[in-house]
Amino acid sequence: MLIIGEIAINNTALVTGSSGFIGFHLSSLLLSCDWTVIGLDSMTNYYDVNLKKARLAKLNENLNFQNYTGLVQNEKLLEKIFSKHKPSIVVHLAAQAGVRYSIDQPLSYVESNLIGTFQILEISRKYSPKHLLIASTSSVYGSNKEFPLNENQRTSTPMSFYAATKKSNEIMAHSYSHLFNIPTTIFRFFTVYGPWGRPDMALFKFTKNILADTPIDVYNKGNMVRDFTYVSDLVKAIFLLITKIPKKPNSRKVIFKNDSISDVAPFRVVNIGNSQPVNLLDYIKELERVLQKNAKKNFMDMQDGDIHKTHSNVSLLEALTDFSPKTTVRQGITEFVKWYKAYYV
Numbered sequence: 295m296l297i298i299g300e301i302a303i304n305n306t307a308l309v310t311g312s313s314g315f316i317g318f319h320l321s322s323l324l325l326s327c328d329w330t331v332i333g334l335d336s337m338t339n340y341y342d343v344n345l346k347k348a349r350l351a352k353l354n355e356n357l358n359f360q361n362y363t364g365l366v367q368n369e370k371l372l373e374k375i376f377s378k379h380k381p382s383i384v385v386h387l388a389a390q391a392g393v394r395y396s397i398d399q400p401l402s403y404v405e406s407n408l409i410g411t412f413q414i415l416e417i418s419r420k421y422s423p424k425h426l427l428i429a430s431t432s433s434v435y436g437s438n439k440e441f442p443l444n445e446n447q448r449t450s451t452p453m454s455f456y457a458a459t460k461k462s463n464e465i466m467a468h469s470y471s472h473l474f475n476i477p478t479t480i481f482r483f484f485t486v487y488g489p490w491g492r493p494d495m496a497l498f499k500f501t502k503n504i505l506a507d508t509p510i511d512v513y514n515k516g517n518m519v520r521d522f523t524y525v526s527d528l529v530k531a532i533f534l535l536i537t538k539i540p541k542k543p544n545s546r547k548v549i550f551k552n553d554s555i556s557d558v559a560p561f562r563v564v565n566i567g568n569s570q571p572v573n574l575l576d577y578i579k580e581l582e583r584v585l586q587k588n589a590k591k592n593f594m595d596m597q598d599g600d601i602h603k604t605h606s607n608v609s610l611l612e613a614l615t616d617f618s619p620k621t622t623v624r625q626g627i628t629e630f631v632k633w634y635k636a637y638y639v
């Protein structure tokens with residue numbers, strides 16, 4: 295049992311998307327800190343299901359982990375999980391991710407992100423977890439040009455349907471937080487990478503192709519800038535935010551003048567990023583250095599729905615947790631390649 299202010303927490307967390315890249319790392323961290331973790335994942339075939347199974351097998355080694363395979367849209371399954379385990383913390387990471395795929399398969403974003411998140415909100419309304427934490431994305435900043443991007447900027451002009459569903463999740467959650475007093479934190483993640491990473495993301499594809507001597511597709515002719523965030527930093531930030539429970543408007547004192555906290559709900563949005571934007575071509579150079587092999591580059595046009603630059607302002611995260619991500623791309627890529635070679639080569 296953890297006591298936060300006047301709130302008691304039972305050390306049981308539901309992590310949705312637990313067999314996914316970030317869910318796996320977060321669940322591992324929680325388990326290593328003696329939490330009980332209830333995992334829920336539908337093992338979608340958006341990318342190699344064997345990788346998800348391998349992550350799940352590692353989590354299953356810990357007796358404090360219990361897995362459920364199923365959809366977050368499944369109301370009955372959620373009822374079963376909540377009535378049995380009564381998680382005081384819910385970290386909702388399950389989603390159909392990916393900017394490009396949302397152009398071809400928008401319905402899967404409606405099902406997983408809109409309906410799935412709605413069901414998480416409904417069950418939270420019924421069981422009142424002490425803190426609901428939901429993953430959003432830097433993609434909601436669209437083409438904003440005022441860098442670094444902070445939580446109070448306009449986010450009403452998404453460039454992809456993926457971003458549109460994530461922004462919708464944020465505002466759906468705000469209304470539930472207000473109406474049913476559910477303390478809620480929304481994270482906006484900035485391009486996460488690291489061991490056990492996603493096969494649809496750049497670092498994975500680049501590594502695979504460079505090792506196989508096949509060309510890599512470099513979008514917008516390499517003129518892209520990303521705030522690459524190392525996964526261990528990211529899940530540490532999530533872990534620290536779990537105990538930073540947003541309070542109702544009448545019961546809080548101002549700790550940070552640019553806090554994104556809502557005027558009418560126990561609801562806050564927090565960026566989690568490295569705040570060190572890196573040019574895509576420099577990122578590729580680091581990978582070539584670690585692999586000791588040059589990439590054959592296919593210079594391509596910008597892809598529909600993509601954005602040119604991300605750069606996070608993490609002052610709010612720092613004010614809340616005294617922590618911000620610091621891992622350099624050199625360190626992070628080295629760790630990724632170590633894992634990739636051990637796992638695949």
Ligand SMILES: NC(=O)c1ccc[n+]([C@@H]2O[C@H](COP(=O)([O-])OP(=O)(O)OC[C@H]3O[C@@H](n4cnc5c(N)ncnc54)[C@H](O)[C@@H]3O)[C@@H](O)[C@H]2O)c1
Pocket residue numbers: 310311312313314315316317334335336337338346364365366367386387388389390391392405406407410429430431432482483484485486487492
């Ligand atoms: N990785 C990044 O760079 C990044 C950046 C911004 C935001 N995010 C968000 O972070 C979260 C986790 O992303 P990730 O990179 O770990 O992706 P991931 O695809 O590896 O993990 C998501 C997991 O959710 C599961 N899932 C999908 N739909 C589901 C459903 N309807 N019901 C139950 N399970 C379902 C999938 O099987 C998968 O294992 C997502 O919400 C994503 O949108 C990720």
